[in-house]
Amino acid sequence: MSNQHQRQIHLDFHTSPYIMDVGKDFDAEAFACTMKKSMVNSVTVFAKCHHGMSYYPTRLGIQHPALKGRDLLGEMMKALFAQKIRRNIYTTVAWEENIANTHPEWRQMKKDGTFANIETSADGKTEQPAGWKFLNWLHPDYIEFLKKHIAEILNNYTPEGIFLDIVFFHPKGGWSEECIKFRQKHGLMADGRETQIKFESLALKYFTGVITNFIRSLNKNITIFYNTPNNLYITNEFGAAVKDEFQTHYEIESLPSGFWGYHHFPRLARRLSHNGKAWYGMTGKFQKMWGDFGGLKSQFALEYECFRSQALGGGNIVGDQLHPLGVLDKATYQTIGNVYRQIEESEAFYEDSVSIAEVGVLSPNHPSLNEDETNLSEEGVVMLLEELHYNCDMLSEDADLNKYKLVVLPDSVQVSDQLEEKLGQYLQYGGKVITTGKSGTNKAVFQLGSHLLINEGETPLFPTFWNGTEDSGLTELSNRVIYTAGAQILAPGESIVYIERVLPYFKRNDVTYCSHFHAPNNKKDENYPAVFGDENYICFADAVFYEYRKSGSGFIKDALQWALQKMIGEPLCGAGLPSSILVYPRKKGNKVIVTLLRYLPVRKSIDIDIIDEALTFAGEILSFSQTVKSVKLYPDGAQLKNLGNRQFELPSQKGRLLLEVEI
Numbered sequence: 001m002s003n004q005h006q007r008q009i010h011l012d013f014h015t016s017p018y019i020m021d022v023g024k025d026f027d028a029e030a031f032a033c034t035m036k037k038s039m040v041n042s043v044t045v046f047a048k049c050h051h052g053m054s055y056y057p058t059r060l061g062i063q064h065p066a067l068k069g070r071d072l073l074g075e076m077m078k079a080l081f082a083q084k085i086r087r088n089i090y091t092t093v094a095w096e097e098n099i100a101n102t103h104p105e106w107r108q109m110k111k112d113g114t115f116a117n118i119e120t121s122a123d124g125k126t127e128q129p130a131g132w133k134f135l136n137w138l139h140p141d142y143i144e145f146l147k148k149h150i151a152e153i154l155n156n157y158t159p160e161g162i163f164l165d166i167v168f169f170h171p172k173g174g175w176s177e178e179c180i181k182f183r184q185k186h187g188l189m190a191d192g193r194e195t196q197i198k199f200e201s202l203a204l205k206y207f208t209g210v211i212t213n214f215i216r217s218l219n220k221n222i223t224i225f226y227n228t229p230n231n232l233y234i235t236n237e238f239g240a241a242v243k244d245e246f247q248t249h250y251e252i253e254s255l256p257s258g259f260w261g262y263h264h265f266p267r268l269a270r271r272l273s274h275n276g277k278a279w280y281g282m283t284g285k286f287q288k289m290w291g292d293f294g295g296l297k298s299q300f301a302l303e304y305e306c307f308r309s310q311a312l313g314g315g316n317i318v319g320d321q322l323h324p325l326g327v328l329d330k331a332t333y334q335t336i337g338n339v340y341r342q343i344e345e346s347e348a349f350y351e352d353s354v355s356i357a358e359v360g361v362l363s364p365n366h367p368s369l370n371e372d373e374t375n376l377s378e379e380g381v382v383m384l385l386e387e388l389h390y391n392c393d394m395l396s397e398d399a400d401l402n403k404y405k406l407v408v409l410p411d412s413v414q415v416s417d418q419l420e421e422k423l424g425q426y427l428q429y430g431g432k433v434i435t436t437g438k439s440g441t442n443k444a445v446f447q448l449g450s451h452l453l454i455n456e457g458e459t460p461l462f463p464t465f466w467n468g469t470e471d472s473g474l475t476e477l478s479n480r481v482i483y484t485a486g487a488q489i490l491a492p493g494e495s496i497v498y499i500e501r502v503l504p505y506f507k508r509n510d511v512t513y514c515s516h517f518h519a520p521n522n523k524k525d526e527n528y529p530a531v532f533g534d535e536n537y538i539c540f541a542d543a544v545f546y547e548y549r550k551s552g553s554g555f556i557k558d559a560l561q562w563a564l565q566k567m568i569g570e571p572l573c574g575a576g577l578p579s580s581i582l583v584y585p586r587k588k589g590n591k592v593i594v595t596l597l598r599y600l601p602v603r604k605s606i607d608i609d610i611i612d613e614a615l616t617f618a619g620e621i622l623s624f625s626q627t628v629k630s631v632k633l634y635p636d637g638a639q640l641k642n643l644g645n646r647q648f649e650l651p652s653q654k655g656r657l658l659l660e661v662e663i
Helices: 028-037 072-082 097-102 140-157 177-186 193-218 240-246 264-272 299-311 330-345 371-387 417-428 544-551 554-568
Strands: 007-012 042-046 086-092 161-165 223-226 249-253 278-284 315-321 359-362 392-395 406-409 432-436 445-448 451-458 464-468 478-482 487-490 496-504 521-524 531-533 537-540 582-588 591-597 621-623 630-633 641-644 647-649 656-662
Touching: 007 086, 007 330, 028 072, 028 330, 042 072, 042 161, 072 086, 072 140, 086 140, 140 161, 140 193, 177 193, 193 223, 193 240, 223 240, 223 249, 249 264, 264 278, 264 299, 264 371, 264 392, 278 299, 299 315, 299 330, 299 582, 299 591, 315 330, 359 371, 371 392, 371 544, 371 554, 406 554, 417 432, 417 445, 432 554, 464 554, 537 554, 544 554
Parallel strands: 007 042, 007 315, 042 086, 086 161, 161 223, 249 278, 278 315, 359 392, 359 406, 406 432, 432 537
Antiparallel strands: 445 451, 451 487, 464 478, 464 496, 496 521, 496 531, 531 537, 582 591, 591 656, 621 647, 630 656, 641 647
């Protein structure tokens, strides 16, 4: 693992200028000792917050009035240094209220001439007053201000890292005079989300290049991270990938109890874990969201979130927000310490290990598509593969496909000529492919190796139904409903139909309707089957991963498991385990190490999933697809009972098992 500081705290301090007792009870030594006692080895502390308040004596902005010249940042930096804890400094870019009020000419503008603001609460839904104002980080004068601000921080405090927050545009922003010139230069004057994504991607590449070059002129060794939405696409030409060369690592901000949920993090971790840069999963201690003063999730939830990041090859960051008085919450750091102690004890287990991924999954995201839908497809494919215990990597079209036994194109993959050629070569040399939904149908004819898949549009009647055929052995899948519209794909003549598509009597409208929901199954679609293929590829004509994420229909998992077993056999380990157990195999020298996690998020509240217990492994059997000499528990070395036939009995431990496997 390349993460040298795996137990971090990201300490927010967005504090109103109307709070006048800031830092009143802050004790620098107690602050740093609490971090040390909690097994924290890196802290991101605050220079300036979204309110535009600086927490050190600044010549450029405005210091929080309650500090009256006190150097709160300096006190933190000195105390952390004394405890040998790594120090990163936080500052903000697009949300900075003081600058927005004093320099309105630097604000982001929408096309209608109004200022761009955040209109909702941190949950992304609830309307609230006083939404953050967006600043235009393409404005040359603001860029010069930011350079001076960064120089002031780096020259005065010499941190080991710098974190630049909120480097993105409002979804309708980017229409000030400077932005229009930038758009015109790159031919991006059209309306629409695709153009906005391309504009913001080019702007991000420009800005991060300028700022990183400036930072490097002051400090060649400091780590640099720009916090943006981690929107990653099939092509690295757009989205968060454009800043890759200008930052040292990735931090995946993903608070499961916030709007991200528990299925956001794994798809991004599986994309970033094999790109050669260190990365960290950033969760939060909060019951709900950033700024949730007094909110504290259970230790079980924090264990699951941190153990999962470590098992996938990442470091850990836990977000907290310091109370204005300057005192860390005792229960918070007891909880973090209990988790980070377990992380520290298992770091040697993961050291120098690499992921073993059997399946490569091409990203369904593309700037031309609705990300609210494609993100669900991406979450759905990772969910299903994890539930079926096949380890996967998320890929761009530039990835080396030959590393994988199977490549999956989930639901909406836009296939370029380059990717089409790569897939053909991959199939030619023995690779296997599963394609679903509208993947490849951006082409009228998608040449999948020697097979021509002809796209004739979206099925006009839906919901549709599945009937398994004798050729698949899935005859129990009789008249199972698919709620969303699929693709009409003409199967090549030599292909085998595994599942027939059955059409409803009609699509529900004001005239033709039946019962409460949709019309029942009627007759087989003679032209467009639901699932077909041969020994090298299987095509699902429906968006099964989006469908599973939306509806959770169990028969979809059954069909995918059949397809995976047909294509590549059983997973390396974990076949037959309940889907509540997550399996993470890694290669370490001549051994395999395996992490098993068993925590179950439950929707106990209306809006968020809760984890308040760890579940036992007792009575479960761990199977391997190849011969295994022994399986030992880490760290005590106790051997699991060998039941024969490559099966081992799991102990009654709860939550997490670390296993060393001798092949």
